[in-house]
Amino acid sequence: MCGIIGFTGRRGCAGFLLEGLERLEYRGYDSAGVAFARPQGLVLEKAVGRIANLRTVVEKSREDAFAGIGHTRWATHGCPSIENAHPHCDAARTVAVVHNGIIENYGLLKEQLQRQGVRFVSETDTEVIAQLLGFYYDTDMPTTLRRVLPMLEGSYALGVLDARAPGTLYCARRRSPLLIGQGEGEMYIASDVAALVEHTRTVYPMEEDTIAALTPQGMQVCTLEGRAVCLAPMHITWDAAAARKGGYAHFMLKEICEQPQVLQDTLEHYADLARGCIRREAMPFTPEQARALSEVTIAACGTAYHACMMGKALLEKLAGVRTTAEIASEYRYAPVCDGAPENAVFLAVSQSGETADTLAALRKAKAQGMRTIAMSNVIGASIAREAGTVVYTLAGPEIAVASTKAYLAQVLLFELIALDLAHLRGRLTDAQLKEALAELGRLPEQAAAILARREVVESFARRNRACHDVFFIGRLMDYTTSLEAALKLKEVSYLHSEAYAAGELKHGTIALIDEETLVVGIATQPEILEKTYANLQEVHARGAYLLLIGTPPRTLVAPDCEVWSMEGASWRTAPLLATIYAQLLAYYTALQHGCDIDKPRNLAKSVTVE
Ligand code: F6R
Numbered sequence: 001m002c003g004i005i006g007f008t009g010r011r012g013c014a015g016f017l018l019e020g021l022e023r024l025e026y027r028g029y030d031s032a033g034v035a036f037a038r039p040q041g042l043v044l045e046k047a048v049g050r051i052a053n054l055r056t057v058v059e060k061s062r063e064d065a066f067a068g069i070g071h072t073r074w075a076t077h078g079c080p081s082i083e084n085a086h087p088h089c090d091a092a093r094t095v096a097v098v099h100n101g102i103i104e105n106y107g108l109l110k111e112q113l114q115r116q117g118v119r120f121v122s123e124t125d126t127e128v129i130a131q132l133l134g135f136y137y138d139t140d141m142p143t144t145l146r147r148v149l150p151m152l153e154g155s156y157a158l159g160v161l162d163a164r165a166p167g168t169l170y171c172a173r174r175r176s177p178l179l180i181g182q183g184e185g186e187m188y189i190a191s192d193v194a195a196l197v198e199h200t201r202t203v204y205p206m207e208e209d210t211i212a213a214l215t216p217q218g219m220q221v222c223t224l225e226g227r228a229v230c231l232a233p234m235h236i237t238w239d240a241a242a243a244r245k246g247g248y249a250h251f252m253l254k255e256i257c258e259q260p261q262v263l264q265d266t267l268e269h270y271a272d273l274a275r276g277c278i279r280r281e282a283m284p285f286t287p288e289q290a291r292a293l294s295e296v297t298i299a300a301c302g303t304a305y306h307a308c309m310m311g312k313a314l315l316e317k318l319a320g321v322r323t324t325a326e327i328a329s330e331y332r333y334a335p336v337c338d339g340a341p342e343n344a345v346f347l348a349v350s351q352s353g354e355t356a357d358t359l360a361a362l363r364k365a366k367a368q369g370m371r372t373i374a375m376s377n378v379i380g381a382s383i384a385r386e387a388g389t390v391v392y393t394l395a396g397p398e399i400a401v402a403s404t405k406a407y408l409a410q411v412l413l414f415e416l417i418a419l420d421l422a423h424l425r426g427r428l429t430d431a432q433l434k435e436a437l438a439e440l441g442r443l444p445e446q447a448a449a450i451l452a453r454r455e456v457v458e459s460f461a462r463r464n465r466a467c468h469d470v471f472f473i474g475r476l477m478d479y480t481t482s483l484e485a486a487l488k489l490k491e492v493s494y495l496h497s498e499a500y501a502a503g504e505l506k507h508g509t510i511a512l513i514d515e516e517t518l519v520v521g522i523a524t525q526p527e528i529l530e531k532t533y534a535n536l537q538e539v540h541a542r543g544a545y546l547l548l549i550g551t552p553p554r555t556l557v558a559p560d561c562e563v564w565s566m567e568g569a570s571w572r573t574a575p576l577l578a579t580i581y582a583q584l585l586a587y588y589t590a591l592q593h594g595c596d597i598d599k600p601r602n603l604a605k606s607v608t609v610e
Contacts, residue, residue, distance in 0.1 A: 001604040002100040003027045003072040004178065005195050006159040008169040009186025009216050010066060014058055017070035020195040021051050023243065026399040028604030029072035030080035034058060035087040035096035036065030037166035042096050046085040067169050069159040071098035074604050078123030088127040090134020091118055094163040097133065099126040100191055101155035101176035102609045109151065129158065141170050145211045146224055155609065159189050169214040173206040176608050177354045177382055180204040180212060180219060180231065187214040193236050194243050194397055204231035205380045234380040243397045250597045252400035252492065256583045257451055260444040262405045263412055265394040270416045273441045276434030278420040284373045284389045290424035292343045299326040299361040300349035301607065303403040306484040307410035308349055313477050314414050319421035329357040332364055346370040351398055351406035352606040353381020362386055375413060377406050400598045401605045402492050404583045407484065408576055415440065415572065436572065443573045446566060450580045457581060460562055461588035467518045470497040473505060474522035475532055477575045481522045485582030491600050493590040502535040515543040523550035524574030533557055549578045
């Protein structure tokens with residue numbers, strides 16, 4: 001989704017803005033632009049496509065601007081074009097605006113301004129903000145923002161330049177994330193930490209409905225009513241190297257390969273492996289809350305939703321807690337039944353912590369009086385700040401659009417929470433908990449062993465380059481892994497891939513199976529292995545060629561069935577290990593097809609609009 005960067009300081013800022021935009025590229029975009037406040041007035045530069053295109057334009061303009069804003073646009077209102085790219089200006093070109101979010105009543109506001117003679121040059125909702133700020137300009141920019149922002153319905157993170165105060169950078173936010181960064185004699189704004197980590201470790205997440213005026217000396221923040229606000233600082237723990245490729249061809253491969261470490265970090269943070277117990281202080285439930293817990297609702301989008309499905313399976317299987325996994329975009333509009341059940345908990349899961357639908361689902365649960373917990377990978381993200389309690393996944397920055405390491409961290413954290421609940425609710429003895437944690441303790445090593453075999457996956461992807469349709473099948477947790485495997489493959493390689501609960505195939509979908517179809521069976525759960533093998537046999541009999549990820553059967557399902565197994569894995573660790581194989585399959589297939597792996601078409605990393 002759109003990314004914002006901004007600077008004010010005592011040096012030219014073209015380089016800062018362009019590098020910042022490159023760091024935001026991973027969020028997804030189709031055009032980009034910058035605006036500089038120079039003594040002679042505002043200068044705007046824009047380009048369609050990659051930041052590299054913008055660089056060729058901007059490098060022609062002089063580095064004499066000490067304040068500037070930049071933007072990567074992910075088109076919503078109007079196609080990707082120079083006219084629609086941000087920044088947008090008012091008619092007099094005294095105000096420039098970059099915006100992340102959606103202004104829902106922009107049509108009405110635009111009509112009102114047009115009736116007063118204002119001419120628009122773009123199709124965007126953002127231009128309305130710039131024109132309103134120009135049209136209603138009064139005294140200074142903070143006063144004008146306080147007058148204009150209440151007219152807007154929807155969401156916005158804004159960066160604003162005013163030619164009348166060229167050294168000052170203004171910003172505001174409502175329901176879209178925006179960070180203020182503090183450097184040595186300079187101040188920044190950015191949509192996320194990745195753009196700032198090279199320059200500062202001290203950031204201030206903007207609060208809802210606040211406006212800030214930044215100068216090299218510092219910041220002044222106030223509410224829409226003009227009341228002064230003191231923002232709380234946050235320390236960025238990621239180092240700059242974590243946000244670079246570090247010798248890998250793609251961020252996706254780097255992030256897949258980081259998973260043994262991510263699993264190790266998660267285990268060590270939430271459990272004491274040597275003593276075989278959970279670290280109580282890191283868990284979201286007290287013993288009393290654990291015992292009283294009546295039910296859990298977990299909501300998220302996309303891959304994080306698949307982690308919710310795993311969470312449901314684990315909470316029910318281990319802790320015996322009735323759990324519902326909800327797609328956040330559905331949950332937010334679903335009817336509310338009478339009265340929230342007592343001791344029910346709502347848990348929002350999000351890598352970015354900024355997904356608009358997940359945030360809306362969290363707010364809905366909160367409004368119903370449920371206790372809320374956030375599982376976020378980004379410290380201080382909106383979801384983390386709005387929930388009553390937060391647990392962090394320790395995956396580090398995830399830059400590739402396709403989520404990989406965050407998913408594994410989420411599932412492992414669910415397993416640890418479920419074990420903790422099971423123990424506190426008396427379903428697991430100390431010895432059983434110790435044994436389960438010992439099994440999980442072998443996970444990083446098992447994950448590393450799979451990664452060491454990645455040329456097997458690469459060679460399979462090369463041999464199956466011509467394949468067009470892929471079905472992933474499995475049962476129970478293996479069905480969830482199938483959903484994640486199919487999503488990963490389609491989003492990075494653009495191949496048609498679907499997941500089915502293995503038993504559902506013969507209720508319709510089996511009609512699609514022919515000699516051109518690859519069917520991938522995921523089989524890791526001992527109690528349903530034989531059933532999945534039987535389903536693989538059925539599709540093989542109808543011509544499909546097969547790949548089995550999981551426990552191999554005693555006699556091969558088909559003579560040419562490829563098998564990727566994981567030695568020493570248990571039912572607990574195997575779903576995560578199978579996912580690593582699936583991620584590698586998606587990666588190497590996309591590589592074979594020459595796809596833009598880290599930035600797949602049409603996708604955005606952080607979906608901050610509905
Ligand atoms: C798929 C993917 C998306 C995200 C989804 C939620 O690989 O990355 O499906 O999982 O957009 O994002 P977060 O977790 O940031 O809320």
